Amino acid sequence: MRILSFIFIFLLNILSADISNNEKINILTDYLVQQENKDLKEARNEAIATIHGIPKFDQLSYDNDTEMFFGRIKTSKTSLSQKVNFYMPKQRAYNFQKNLNQSKINIKYAFKNNETKLTEIELDYEGVKYPMSIKTDTSISLKIGAYFIGKQNTEIRAKQNGVGGTLDLQELFDLQEESSGLRIDLGYEFNQKHKLEFSYYRTKNSNTRTIEPIQFDGNRTIGGNISLIFNTYIYKFTYVYSAYRTNKFEFTTRIGIHYTKFETSLSAVVNTDGTPNHSQGFNINVPAPLPVFGLGFNYDITKSLALKYHVDYFFLSTTVKGTMVDTQIDLNYMLYDYLGFSMGLNSTKMDFSTKVNDTSFGLSHDTMGVIGSMIFRY
DSSP states (O other): HHHHHHHHHHHHHHHTTTTTTTHHHHHHHHHHHHHHOOHHHHHHHHHHHHHOOEEEEEEEEEEEEEEEEEEEESSSSSSOOEEEEEEEOHHHHHHHHTTGGGGEEEEEEEEEEEEEEEEEEEEEEETTEEEOOEESSSOEEEEEEEEEEEOOOOOOEEEEEEEEEEEHHHHHHTTOOOOEEEEEEEEEEOOOOOOOOEEEEEEOEEEEEEEEEEEEEEEEEEEEEEEEEEEEEEEEEEEEEEEEEEEEEEEEEEEEEHHHHEEEEEEEEEEEEEEEEEEEEEOEEEESSSSEEEEEEEEEESSEEEEEEEEEEEEEESEEEEEEEEEEEEEEEETTTTEEEEEEEEEEEEEEEEEEEEEEEEEEEEEEEEEEEEEEEE
């Protein structure tokens, strides 16, 4: 019977160039069940091992700082190539690299809808088992979605010779506290230690308010329709370094630049001796670009579900003083290696002030909202 099995497997591999590996596994499984009376699960495991061949390491490297191995698992008979990482203490790692042939790699598969899918990889070395974290092969991630702002507050301050005041734009002009805008996040992973991220999002807000004419400077009045446009554009470019990681958890440090542009204009009608004149416009821009520093972590809840968090911080003390704290937490779910979706919360708090001659000016802008995005990986 063993000779028949060997001949069958040999013919299957020689004569089936156009048959996929999944189809080969199905054919061989049926043969082992019908001709050798094997249990279905046992037959499938034997068929998988026979078709794929022996798993082995490729491009294996060790990071002393995190005590993690990074590399790939390949099979001897098929093109299967899976990126992995796993923890091993330093005192064992050196000997392990010298004696790779003494280790055994165990791969577990799931079988659904006539397809075989790799679900788990485990290393057995000198009686100790090391579970491996299975990583996606994609290096580019693109998230496109919307930023639904549930709350925002913007205040402009002015003070001269101890006298001044604060304008709450949302209250004064009845601006919407709730709004939405486009959100784009792009990431590029050089390897499992280094990554670049770019983010862009915007919010748009405007309103017109009618007030009774107010007289000032003798022969001048201001009133009627006063219009305000207040749009926000935020650009972020960040380098992310994986400082510490285990199979499921990763701690990162972040450094980058953050640029915020406020597209702001105020228009009103000023009457001088009965002649109307339209006055318009001022723009407020945060000094650009600002360096930011931050921390973050990623936690793989399951193979498809991950929790991600980061906070970026900025502090400036020159002629312009200010602080900014940007916090974001996301829950990402991947339907496939290349497609998924994300839901998260984002909070940005910024406050800047400067002095021109004897007048001090200030701006504070706080937002908080929900991010909903589709994820594409390449």
